[in-house]
Amino acid sequence: EAQVTQNPRYLITVTGKKLTVTCSQNMNHEYMSWYRQDPGLGLRQIYYSMNVEVTDKGDVPEGYKVSRKEKRNFPLILESPSPNQTSLYFCASSFLSGIADTQYFGPGTRLTVL
Amino acid sequence: QKEVEQNSGPLSVPEGAIASLNCTYSDRGSQSFFWYRQYSGKSPELIMFIYSNGDKEDGRFTAQLNKASQYVSLLIRDSQPSDSATYLCAVNSGNQFYFGTGTSLTVIP
Numbered sequence: 001e002a003q004v005t006q007n008p009r010y011l012i013t014v015t016g017k018k019l020t021v022t023c024s025q026n027m028n029h030e031y032m033s034w035y036r037q038d039p040g041l042g043l044r045q046i047y048y049s050m051n052v053e054v055t056d057k058g059d060v061p062e063g064y065k066v067s068r069k070e071k072r073n074f075p076l077i078l079e080s081p082s083p084n085q086t087s088l089y090f091c092a093s094s095f096l097s098g099i100a101d102t103q104y105f106g107p108g109t110r111l112t113v114l
Numbered sequence: 115q116k117e118v119e120q121n122s123g124p125l126s127v128p129e130g131a132i133a134s135l136n137c138t139y140s141d142r143g144s145q146s147f148f149w150y151r152q153y154s155g156k157s158p159e160l161i162m163f164i165y166s167n168g169d170k171e172d173g174r175f176t177a178q179l180n181k182a183s184q185y186v187s188l189l190i191r192d193s194q195p196s197d198s199a200t201y202l203c204a205v206n207s208g209n210q211f212y213f214g215t216g217t218s219l220t221v222i223p
Contacts, residue, residue, distance in 0.1 A: 033211070042118075042215035043158070043202065050209060058210060059115075090157055102148065103211065105157035 002027045004106035006091050012112045013081060021076045021109050023091030031094045032074040033058070033103065034066065036087040043090070049074055081113045116141040118205050120214035128222050133190040135217050137203030140184070147179055147186045148204040152216065158202055161188070193221045
């Protein structure tokens with residue numbers, strides 16, 4: 001089954017404790033992206049990757065890191081989480097970022113930082 | 115800052131009616147436009163995309179794009195209670211995607 005998977009689905013942590021949210025896709029997609037979704041603010045792009053070893057900042061990259069060592073994986077790293085990073089996070093992938101390339105979203109990770 | 119604006123609603127329509135959802139965007143260089151549906155607590159799922167001016171129909175859904183007015187809309191015909199969800203407008207500009215905050219739609223049986 002073609003899908004984007006994320007782990008963990010739920011995470012409660014404390015300020016400053018490094019964490020990684022994994023994302024994996026089995027569709028051989030070139031483009032992968034991370035979003036956060038907050039009430040009243042909608043989905044905002046954190047980072048995206050056009051291909052292996054190519055990553056770029058989205059609109060809200062502060063406090064986040066990503067890596068793309070393999071085509072299928074795109075982990076999101078919070079080196080020192082803070083309460084304002086409490087949010088619902090989605091990973092997404094598509095063949096490219098072109099004119100008709102639709103994104104497929106993972107199930108989401110609900111993160112709470114105390 | 116590239117912006118995508120949607121009326122947050124809530125929008126309520128009776129079953130069988132036409133629901134009309136609207137979206138405006140600020141970047142004239144935007145290339146393609148997407149409508150996603152998101153049920154509470156779930157991930158967005160694509161309804162349809164459009165990139166040329168005019169109408170595009172897919173079953174009960176019609177997307178309309180007017181690049182001169184920087185306006186894109188989604189019409190849902192014969193609305194069903196299962197269409198009750200939040201509808202997200204998204205715009206592709208360069209290599210990035212920008213989303214509106216969504217319009218909440220309730221279809222009343």
